[in-house]
Amino acid sequence: MITGAGWRGALGAGLLAAALAWSTASLAQVTLRLATQTVAGTAQYDGAARFAELVSAKTNGRVAVKVYGDGALGGDLQIISSLQQGSVEMALMNAGLLNGIAREFAVVDFPFLFASEEEAAAVLDGPMGQKLLGLLPPKGLVGLAFTELGFRHVHNSKHAVAGIADLRGLRLRAVQAPIDIDTLNALGANAVPLPFPDLYHAFEHKFVDGATDPLITIEVLKFDEVQPYLTLTRHVYNPQILLIGKTSFDQLAPADRAALQAAAVEARDYERRIARERTAQALDKLKKTMRVTELDAAEEARMREAVKPVVAKYAKIVGEPFVAEFNAELARLRGKKPN
Numbered sequence: 001m002i003t004g005a006g007w008r009g010a011l012g013a014g015l016l017a018a019a020l021a022w023s024t025a026s027l028a029q030v031t032l033r034l035a036t037q038t039v040a041g042t043a044q045y046d047g048a049a050r051f052a053e054l055v056s057a058k059t060n061g062r063v064a065v066k067v068y069g070d071g072a073l074g075g076d077l078q079i080i081s082s083l084q085q086g087s088v089e090m091a092l093m094n095a096g097l098l099n100g101i102a103r104e105f106a107v108v109d110f111p112f113l114f115a116s117e118e119e120a121a122a123v124l125d126g127p128m129g130q131k132l133l134g135l136l137p138p139k140g141l142v143g144l145a146f147t148e149l150g151f152r153h154v155h156n157s158k159h160a161v162a163g164i165a166d167l168r169g170l171r172l173r174a175v176q177a178p179i180d181i182d183t184l185n186a187l188g189a190n191a192v193p194l195p196f197p198d199l200y201h202a203f204e205h206k207f208v209d210g211a212t213d214p215l216i217t218i219e220v221l222k223f224d225e226v227q228p229y230l231t232l233t234r235h236v237y238n239p240q241i242l243l244i245g246k247t248s249f250d251q252l253a254p255a256d257r258a259a260l261q262a263a264a265v266e267a268r269d270y271e272r273r274i275a276r277e278r279t280a281q282a283l284d285k286l287k288k289t290m291r292v293t294e295l296d297a298a299e300e301a302r303m304r305e306a307v308k309p310v311v312a313k314y315a316k317i318v319g320e321p322f323v324a325e326f327n328a329e330l331a332r333l334r335g336k337k338p339n
Contacts, residue, residue: 047271156210
């Protein structure tokens with residue numbers, strides 16, 4: 001039998017134990033904010049949302065990921081610094097934007113580099129992708145997986161673009177990366193670097209004539225309402241990369257770090273699948289709302305020739321041995337001998 005004093009002591013001990021258990025559980029719950037420029041309905045945003053679901057499931061709720069789209073936490077270049085400083089934990093962005101902290105990342109934005117989505121995935125999931133990811137931890141970042149933005153195409157409000165001559169003088173929004181700016185300028189357009197959010201308004205108010213975007217982006221963001229002309233140039237394939245700040249990653253328990261990595265691979269495969277499905281669906285829709293032009297082989301060859309100086313310039317910046325190794329891997333996948 002417990003006396004009054006004993007009962008009060010037992011109750012106090014129980015309350016203390018409960019408080020400690022609640023405190024421990026509270027500390028175990030980690031919320032990671034994931035910043036992206038994309039919006040719901042794009043494969044990229046929906047892939048990030050799937051990643052959040054997988055992380056919750058694989059950690060039994062110990063780790064939560066909250067996705068912030070449409071640039072809500074800042075532009076991509078600002079987010080890179082925030083990841084390094086730990087003020088934002090995670091991000092999904094174009095992989096080439098990391099060229100400012102690891103120059104080798106510029107290689108993935110080389111014009112006319114990849115022949116297909118499948119080829120790009122094979123390279124990025126293989127040894128060359130691992131080499132790129134290995135450059136990030138010393139820079140304060142951890143790359144979990146490469147996902148897919150896809151091939152870019154030219155769209156504009158001025159006129160149909162059937163070849164390189166039609167690009168001359170067009171003011172086209174460029175990604176805020178030097179190689180993207182140089183590529184558009186080499187093709188004869190006037191590149192205007194702008195952050196992605198509010199791009200619709202830039203078209204609407206004629207600040208730029210057009211841009212280059214994947215088909216899903218054009219369809220989901222309703223660019224076809226203010227951009228009548230679309231040309232299927234496929235001049236650049238953009239992989240995206242799922243990142244976490246190294247400080248944030250290191251603070252997680254080993255089991256949770258492993259869960260994040262596993263969730264990233266599953267979400268990557270999911271995102272690529274829906275990206276390809278939705279790209280085909282978007283093209284069907286856009287053919288009804290835009291004047292769609294396909295490049296013939298001769299015009300594509302002219303574009304490839306025009307951007308050769310850009311490739312040569314950035315091969316020197318990236319490092320010619322690294323570019324040669326990257327091209328050798330492409331040649332191996334294509335069953336060709338490297339040049």
